[in-house]
Amino acid sequence: MRLSRSFLPILRETPKEAEIVSHRLMLRAGLIRQQSAGIYSWLPLGKRVLANIERIVREEQDRAGAIEVLMPTLQSADLWKESGRYDDYGKEMLRIEDRHERAMLYGPTNEEMITDIFRSYVRSYKELPLNLYHIQWKFRDEVRPRFGVMRGRExxxxDAYSFDIDEAAARRAYNRMFVAYLRTFDRLGVKAIPMRADSGPIGGDATHEFIVLAATGESAVFLDKAALDTPIPPADVDFDGDLTPIVAAWTEKYAATEEMHDKAVFEALPEDQRIEARGIEVGQVFYFGTKYSEPMGAKVTGPDGVEHAVHMGSYGIGVSRLVAAIIEASHDEAxxxxxxxxxxxxxxxxxxxxxxxxxxxxCNAIYERLTNAGIExxxxxxxxxxxxxxxTMDLIGLPWQLIVGPRGLANGEVELKRRATGERETLTIDAAVNRLIAG
RNA sequence: CGGGGCAUAGCGCAGUCUGGUAGCGCAUCUGGUUUGGGACCAGAGGGUCGCAAGUUCGAAUCUUGCUGCCCCGACCA
Known part of the structure; x- marks a missing residue:
């Protein structure tokens, strides 16, 4: 893309409403524009980042066996009355009435709808396990949206939803998503540590939050330093095999959010191995059994010939929040x-x-060669x-800067700068182009 | 939802206390000189001062009401 033909509205000064660094940089680099409290337009540069995150999330979901669907943003209130959450959800749910005065809502999540889809078609345990996901806009009418897209309303x-015949199978589904998340966040370039999270009445280790360490994080977290070095499963990990060793390697190391923090266990660790930090939740995996399948009648016939309410789990990744989280974890003065x-x-x-x-x-020649080689x-x-x-280039943070000017060209040379380190290297044109093409 | 703050040109701000022709910097446009880390000179354009009502000869400025936005806390992907 030629800058002269693109739309990249960068700001030299920081709009005063932006308090934290990711929000400031997102506004300054022209990624987003605020339209209303907690509601943003995504400008071209931001849209591209969002699409890239989506792509990686999608690849890893697919790899783990989840299947993509797309459910609407607007939902009928009826389903929510079935599950009982229409009354429970409170003012966070944006309620709407259509022209026929039917109660609708802008979906804050999709358990009810996916359960409805499931129960409409699936009858037999032979069709399980099943995991359906989609990537869609959600709306939660937060009391206090803040920090840009970190806590937006839209x-x-x-969100993925797993369906299994029993708890044991649901645990396997949980582990698949757990492993997929490890890979997803790693590919996104962030260290997201799974931490024990508050699971409400279900108890046990039925839920983990994936948290990116960042000074501006919203929650205090406590972890064993060893968790940072736990290996990420490889791309060819066998999702049909036994994933418990991988999950265990992570969950046996201490890592907890403030709500689940166990001071005694934490302080039993050697002092130089304890990390107290702040973090941003970018994902959560959750096993909730038959909480929705029971009231909504999502049942399948098991090998025993009896109908069983399916065991479900849900698995979320905050795609738009990740943009901010990644910036919080990866930026500098410039x-x-x-x-x-x-x-x-x-x-x-x-x-x-x-x-x-x-x-x-x-420049034109280089631009063409790189573009033809599939480099953006x-x-x-x-x-x-x-x-x-x-x-401008430092602000928008592209990994590589290729600097072409008369000074260097006099010797047939250009400069290649790595944004992350600031390292510059003077190379011949060919060498620079080949370096970039080689990756 | 409790507490605090802000609203004046695209962005950042001054002017409000003490009512009297709407200002500065950046950005934008024109011309010129420049050109390897946010240039300089000269000129130009751009504002129902968040909205509404009131007080007044006169309101950005005083009064009342409303709206929007931000921050702290409680709550949450």
């Missing part, structure tokens, strides 16, 4: 530092003297001063 979430996997473009090509025939020609390039072809170009 947010993009991946701006965002995108992990390669989700960067809106991999390379920022900077033409130091737009309008100069020689530099224009070289944002080409800064604007006629601006060097300082402004560097500042």
């Amino acid at each position: 947010f993009l979430m991946k 701006g965002i530092i995108w992990p390669e996997s989700i960067a809106p473009y991999r390379v920022g090509l900077i033409n130091m003297k737009a309008g100069d025939d020689a530099t224009d020609t070289v 390039v944002l080409y800064d072809d604007l006629d601006q001063r060097a300082g402004a170009k560097f500042a």
Whole structure:
């Protein structure tokens, strides 16, 4: 994409409403625009990041055997009356009336709807296990939305729902999502640690929150340092096999949110192994048994010829929140530092003297070669001063900057800068292009 | 939902106390000089001062009501 033809409204000054760094940077780098409290438009650069996160989430869900669907944002109140949550949910649920005065709502989550889909079609245990997910906008009318998309009212979430014949099978489904989440967050370039979370009446280890450590995180967390070095399962992990050793490797190390914190256990750890930090919840996995299948009549016939209410779990990833969480965990004074996997473009090509025939020609050639090689390039072809170009490129945080100017071209050279480290290397044009193509 | 704060040009702000022609910086546009870390000079455009009512000869400024937004807390992906 040529900068001259794109829409990248960057801000030099920080709008005053933005308090935390991710929010400031998202506004300044032109990722989002606030439309109302907790409600945002996604501008081109932000949209690309969101799409990249979605892509990785989707790949890992698919790998783990989950199947994508798409449910609507607006739901009928009837289903929620069946589960009893229409009255329980409270003011967080945005209630709407249509022209026929039917009670509707903007979905804050989809357990009821997915359970309805399931019960409409599935009759036999032979069709299990089943895990359906979608990536869709949710609305929760938060009392106090804040920190930009970190706690918005409208947010993009991946939510998966598993259906199994019994608790043992549901545990396996839980483990599949647990492992998928480890891989997903790792690929997104963040360290998200699964932590024991408050599971309400169900008890046990039926739920984990995946938390990214960041100073501006909303919750206090406590963990064993060893959790940070626990290996991430490989891409060829066998989701049909026994995943309990992987899950156990993570869950046996101490890691808990404030609500679940057990001081005695934590302090039994050697002092240099204890980490007290703050974190951002980016995902949660939850086993809740027959909480919805029972009241909503989602049953299958088992091998015993008897109908069983299915055991369910739900698994969420805050896709839009992740954008903010990743920035919180990866930025510096100058701006965002995108992990390669989700960067809106991999390379920022900077033409130091737009309008100069020689530099224009070289830039165009490089742009074409990289683009043809499938590399996403944002080409800064604007006629601006060097300082402004560097500042913009640092702000939007593309992993690589390829700097092309008359000074270097005199020797047939360009400069390649790594955003994360600031390292610069002077290379021939070919060497630089090949380096980027080689990855 | 309790407490606090803010609302003036696209963005950041001054002016409000003490009523009297709406200002500054950045951004934008034009011309020129510049050109490797947010240039300089000259000129220009851009505002129902959040909305409504009131007080007054006169309201950004005083009064009342409303709305929007932000922060702290309680609550939550």
